[in-house]
Amino acid sequence: MTWEEENLVNAAPRWLGDRQIGALGFGCWRLVGNDTQAATRLISSALDLGMTLIDNADVYGLDWGGTAFGESERLLGSVLAQNPTLRDKMVLASKGSILPGVPYVANAAYLNAACDASLQRLQSTHIDLFQIHRPDMFTHPEETAAALDGLVAAGKISMVGVSNYTPAQIHALRGFLQAPLVSLQSQFSVSTLDILRNGTLDLCMETGMTPLAWSPLAGGQIVSGDQQPAALSAALDALAARENVDRAAIALGFILAHPSACVPLIGSQSSARLEAATAALNVCLTRRDIYQLIEASEGVALP
Ligand SMILES: NC(=O)c1ccc[n+]([C@@H]2O[C@H](COP(=O)([O-])OP(=O)(O)OC[C@H]3O[C@@H](n4cnc5c(N)ncnc54)[C@H](OP(=O)(O)O)[C@@H]3O)[C@@H](O)[C@H]2O)c1
Numbered sequence: 001m002t003w004e005e006e007n008l009v010n011a012a013p014r015w016l017g018d019r020q021i022g023a024l025g026f027g028c029w030r031l032v033g034n035d036t037q038a039a040t041r042l043i044s045s046a047l048d049l050g051m052t053l054i055d056n057a058d059v060y061g062l063d064w065g066g067t068a069f070g071e072s073e074r075l076l077g078s079v080l081a082q083n084p085t086l087r088d089k090m091v092l093a094s095k096g097s098i099l100p101g102v103p104y105v106a107n108a109a110y111l112n113a114a115c116d117a118s119l120q121r122l123q124s125t126h127i128d129l130f131q132i133h134r135p136d137m138f139t140h141p142e143e144t145a146a147a148l149d150g151l152v153a154a155g156k157i158s159m160v161g162v163s164n165y166t167p168a169q170i171h172a173l174r175g176f177l178q179a180p181l182v183s184l185q186s187q188f189s190v191s192t193l194d195i196l197r198n199g200t201l202d203l204c205m206e207t208g209m210t211p212l213a214w215s216p217l218a219g220g221q222i223v224s225g226d227q228q229p230a231a232l233s234a235a236l237d238a239l240a241a242r243e244n245v246d247r248a249a250i251a252l253g254f255i256l257a258h259p260s261a262c263v264p265l266i267g268s269q270s271s272a273r274l275e276a277a278t279a280a281l282n283v284c285l286t287r288r289d290i291y292q293l294i295e296a297s298e299g300v301a302l303p
Contacts (some may be wrong), residue, residue: 032066
C-alpha cells in the first residue's frame with residue numbers, strides 16, 4: 001500500500017483508563033421522558049452495536065421535550081433497575097457542574113452532593129466516568145481536584161474526566177489531581193474544527209486522555225446541510241457515494257481518522273440511525289480526503 005492509499009479511519013476499540021470502549025459512544029442528551037421500555041430498546045441497541053460508553057449528565061432533561069434537571073439520568077436509572085444486566089455491559093459516564101441559574105459550580109460541597117444525586121437517579125452503586133461538565137472558573141482547581149479524588153476514594157466514581165476545558169485549565173487541574181484524568185469531552189465535528197488547532201487534541205495525545213467528541217454531526221445539521229457550507233455537503237456526498245454510505249458515516253469517519261483515537265458520541269434516538277452510524281467504522285478515508293473535507297468546511301485552501 002502506498003501512503004496515498006492509507007486508510008486513516010481507526011475503528012479499533014479505545015482505552016478509557018483501564019476500561020475498553022467501542023470506537024463509537026452513545027450520548028443521552030436527547031434521552032428524555034418516562035418511557036422505560038423504549039429507552040431500554042435504545043440503550044440495548046447501542047450496546048449491541050458496540051457503543052459501550054453511555055454518556056449522560058445531571059443537567060440532561062431540560063431540552064428536547066424533557067421537563068426537569070436529572071430527567072435523563074432518571075430514565076437511564078429506571079432502564080438499569082429493570083434490566084440490571086445492562087449495567088455490566090456499559091461504561092457509565094455522567095457529568096456535573098452545570099446548574100442553570102448559576103450556571104457553573106465545581107466546589108467540593110456541590111460536587112459531593114451532585115454525585116450522590118446522580119448515583120441515586122442512575123440507581124447505580126458507582127459511576128464509571130465522572131466528568132466536570134464545564135469549568136467553574138471561580139473554584140480553585142485544587143478544590144475541584146480534591147473533591148474528585150475524594151469521590152474516587154469513596155468508590156462512588158471509578159474514573160475522572162473533564163468536558164469543555166481549555167488545555168490550560170486541564171494542566172491546572174491535573175497539577176492537583178491524584179487520579180489520572182482519562183478523558184476530555186469537546187465539541188468536534190467536520191464542521192467544528194477548533195480542537196484540531198487549539199491544543200486540545202494535542203494535549204490528549206501527549207497525556208493519553210481519550211477525546212470524546214460531542215455533537216459529532218453538529219446536532220444533525222451535517223446531515224441536513226442546514227447552516228453548513230454547500231462545499232462541505234458536496235464533499236461529504238462525493239465521498240459517501242464513493243464509499244457507498246451516507247453523509248453521517250463520512251462525517252463520523254472523519255472524527256475516527258484523527259490519530260488521538262477520538263470517540264464520537266452519537267446523539268440519535270433512533271435505533272436504525274445508530275445502526276447506520278456503524279458504517280463509519282468501515283469507510284476508508286485517506287489523508288487527501290481528510291484535508292479536502294477540512295478545506296470544504298473552512299472555505300479556504302490550506303496553505
Ligand atoms: N459536554 C457537552 O457540553 C455536550 C454538549 C452537547 C452534547 N454532548 C454529548 O454529545 C452527545 C451527542 O450530541 P448530539 O445529540 O448533538 O449529537 P449529534 O449526533 O451531532 O446529533 C444528533 C441529532 O442529529 C439528528 N440526526 C439527523 N440525521 C442523523 C443521522 N443520519 N444519524 C444520526 N443522527 C442524525 C438526530 O436525530 P434523531 O434522534 O431523530 O436520529 C439527533 O437529533 C450528547 O448526547 C451528549 O452526550 C455533550
